[in-house]
Amino acid sequence: MGSTFQRVMNPHIIIFLRIIHLVTGQFKIIPPDNPVIGVIGKGVILPCQLKAKTISERLSVQWIFTTNSEKIDVSTYDGKNTQNPVSEDKRYQGRTNFFHTEFNKGNVSLYLKNVMVSDKGKYTCSVFFENWYDEVVVELNVAATGDESSIFLNGHVGQGIGLTCKSQGWFPEPIVVWLDSKGDMRKEEVTIQNTKTSSGLFDVVSSMNLEPRSDMEVSCRIINDLLNTARESRVLFSDVFFPSASPWMTAFLVILFLNVAVIAAIAYKLKSNSKRTLDAKQNKKKMETEKEYLKEALETEEKTNKGAKAENRKRLARYQVELDFWEAQSHAVPITVNPDCRELELRVSGALDTKSHASESAELSAASTVPVLVGQEGFTAGKHYWEVEVEQQQDWVLGVVREKGEQEEGGLLPTQDYWALHRSQGELFASEGDVRVEKEQLRCSVIGVLLDLEESQVKFYEAVQMLLLVTIPISLAKEPVEMFHPFVPRREGTFTPFAIRPVRIPVPLKAL
C-alpha cells in the first residue's frame, strides 16, 4: 500500500485494526466477478460492495490503479467531502464519481466515465472504516467495436478482382474472416495489415483476390470476441466486373447511373407535386378568407363609396373565378397517354385541315376528321381534372369521349359522344353547337379539363390565367354503364401526343 496508505491513516493503528478485523470478522468486501469489461468511450462501474450489519458514514475509500511499474491514485473519498472525490490523478481528472447515496448500503463502487484503452488494468478498492480496513482488486478489461466495415474494389489483379475490407476503431485486435454465399470460410488467401492508432485502437485492413468462376458472393466479417459483436459487409459480384468482360462493364455502369438519375428525377417530381398540392390548399384557403373579408368590406362601403364598391365587386368576381378553378384543380387525376394508346378519328366542325381563310360560316360548317389519342384511364362517376399543354400550337382538339358497353373499339364515334374544345386558325370552339369561345387576349398554353359527372358537365379552363373558357353539359343515360375517357391531340405528322401536364395530386376538399 505504501505512501498512499499513510496519507489516510497512521500505519500503526491500521495494523492494529487489521487484527481486530481478523478477530471479529464483522466487515467484509464482497469480491467482484472478474473482470469487468468497459466499452471504450462509455462509462463503467468498478464494483466494490461492503458487507456489514451497520455502516458508518465516516468511512474512507481509496481506489488505486496498479500496473507493473506504477501505482496511480485514481480517486479517494475521505469521509468528509461528500461532493467531489479528492486527490484524483490527472489521468482520471473529471472522469470518476462515487455513488454517495449508496454509501450507507456499503456500495463504494467507482463510476469511471469515457473509458480509454489506457484504463485497462487492475484497480484496488481500499476501505477504511473506523477501526477496520479491507481491500479488493477489480480487473478492468476494455473493448471497442469498430465502425461499419466496407469492401473496396482495388481493380483487376490478373484474371480476378482485388478486394479490401476496412473498418476503424477496434479493441482488442479483432478477428477478420472472409465468407462465401453459404457463410463458409473462403478458400482464397487473405492478407491482414491492421494498424494501431495513437489512442490504442486498431484499424482493420484485410485483402483478398476474387477469382472468376468462384463464389461471387463475398462477405467480410470482423469479430470482437470480448464483446461478442461483429460487423459484416456483403457484396455480390456480377460477371461483368471481371477483366474478360470489361467492355460490358462501362455499359453496365452507365445504365446503373441512368437508373439512379431516373429514380432521383421521379423522387423530385413526387416531392414537387406534393408541395404544389400544399400550395393549392393554402392558396384556396387564403382566397376563401379574403373573399369573406371582401364581402364584409363591400357591405360596409356600399353606402359611401361607389367607385370602391365597383372595384371590390370586380375583385370579388375574380376571386370567385379563381376559387372555381382551384376547386376544379383539386380533383386532379394522373392521365396516361402514350403513342401506343388507342387512336380515334373524330368528326369536328371548324375546318381544322382547311388552310384557306374562308368565311366564318364556311369554316363552321365544314366538318373533318381528326386523329386523337385516347387516355388509358376511364371514369364512370365523380369529378376528374387534368391539364394538357397545347403551348402555341395552332390547331388542336381535346376533351372527353364516351363509350357505351357495346361500343366497338376504334370505331368512328357519332358526334354527340364526345365533348371537346378545339382550336382552329387561332379561334376556339366548343363542340356542342359549334359555339365560338370569345376570350380577349387569350394565349392558351395549358388547357384544364374538368369532367364533372356529378353535375353532368365538362368544363374547360385556361390553366395559366385560371379562366373558365366554356361549360358543356353532358346528357347522361342511366343504362348501360358509360365510360368516359380523356383524349388529347396528336402532334401533326407524328404519333406523339400533346403533353399531359402533371397536376397536383387530388386534394380532398372536405379536409380543408
Ligand SMILES: *[C@@H]1O[C@H](CO)[C@@H](O)[C@H](O)[C@H]1NC(C)=O
Ligand atoms: C452501487 O450503486 C450503483 C448506482 O446506483 C449501482 O449501479 C451498482 O449496481 C451498485 N452496486 C455495486 C456492487 O456496484
